[in-house]
Amino acid sequence: MKTIPLLRPRAPTDDHPLVKITLTAIAIGFIALFLFMPLLTVFSEALAKGWIMARDALIEPDALAAIRLTLITAAIAVPLNMVFGLAASWAIAKFDFRGKNFLITLIDIPFSVSPVVSGLVFVLIFGLQGWLGQWLRDNDIKIVFALPGIVLATIFVTFPFVARELIPLMIDQGKDEEEAAVSLGASGWSTFFRVTLPNIKWALLYGVLLCNARAMGEFGAVSVVSGHIRGLTNTMPLHVEVLYNDYQYVGAFAVASVLALLALVTLVLKSVLEWRFADEIAAGHRH
């Protein structure tokens, strides 16, 4: 029989069991209260009057138009921000130039400025009373209260995501491997595709997923430039608000659950990839 010593020596970094339990309980309680409860509410409200009602709210033309608009916006904004994020972090991490810190600060602006303000900026520039308003009208170009404005606002709000994810990693990885590649005869192009990109692909993927989640969910900036034209310039978040204000709770929560589902799918996708490629991800960190 094994004997269990009464006083098992604790590792110096090991806290008292009570402390551990308390901390864990706080964490779980917090997550339950602020993450799971709202999420559950969204789905339960959507299905409150039954499955059919929720489905009808989703296949109604305005809802479909909102879903389509959201997907189109994300499909334009996310790839553009991916290219921008890659270019910016590449420049910042691998080269020394004047104004580098200033550029890093600039990238953060959309995070620190209220989305409503960012939306207003676009109205001020492209709106009828704005700087370019008259010229745009003369040339019959619609930006504000149309798709281009929504896309612009979305790009502005989501552009730090990819860069923010990549910059610390790329700075940490340094430029040794790129130098090695060049000294072995690789061109700039093949250095990027064979060395740089494989080293950052996971961070890039996270950045893109986060960027996409935010692009589909953005409310403030888009709300200012959209003009809230039903079936035309309402994205999903805006459509949710319109329905909610009309006391159409089932419809509002049904569309909201689709948004929430998209976010959940994103999360699951990320976890699956992490689990599937755990070895490779571990090897990506500095050995």
Place this chain on the structure above:
Amino acid sequence: MSLVIDSVAKKFDRFPALKGVSLTAPKGCFMALLGPSGSGKTTLLRILGGLAFADVGHIAFDDLDWLALPARERRAGFVFQQYALFRHMTVAGNIAFGLNVRPRKTRPTRAEIGRRVEELLVLVQLDGLGKRYPSQLSGGQRQRVALARALAIEPRMLLLDEPFGALDAKVRKDLRHWLRSLHERLGLTTVFVTHDQEEALELADLVAIMNQGQIEQIASPAELRASPATPFVADFLGQGTGGPGIVPIRTSSKPQPATRNEAAHAVR
């Protein structure tokens, strides 16, 4: 047919890293650039490898205008202090890299590359480890992968930046002898940077002692010991006479631009 460096100078911002360095080394020689941190030795090595650019000066090697060749066309096998292995590639992938990136016309066939990798693995005594990732290797093994990778491109010269800097004393000694014997076999012109005078004197045919961006003396180890040209050389070499096995105290270094690389490595 030799390596001729003619008054090469380089400034970082306003800090002079190299103040007009000239030297001549015969082809096939094993040369050490020895000096304290901030003496410009790494900068000189990086200029030779095409990873840094000289402000003025001229370098000729093998009848080539060396500085006019871009880094990727120099075929200078560079072994980095921290090896800089491609972490997402296997050992075999690392070694094959220089062959895989060649333009289609000059690229060997897949089978040929595979054969070449096997040969190199045997040469650096790592046969059987081709499928491992760098993170699964010891420091000494990584060092040898880095060397094999540099040798794969059939380099015109071999450049080693503190090749034993990150290894423990025992491995360092073994690898040192092995590297010397490898040099005897291959006969490649080799330049290596070190701050360890014992290492330089034991290994090299020719030692260039550098201080503050200038060469104090360049001579064979025997000559250096017998007649140090300047008080600095005498003093610097004098440090190592404390008996075998005593590792010299590394000169303290503010991270000056010339040694930015070393400083960056030190904090990792």
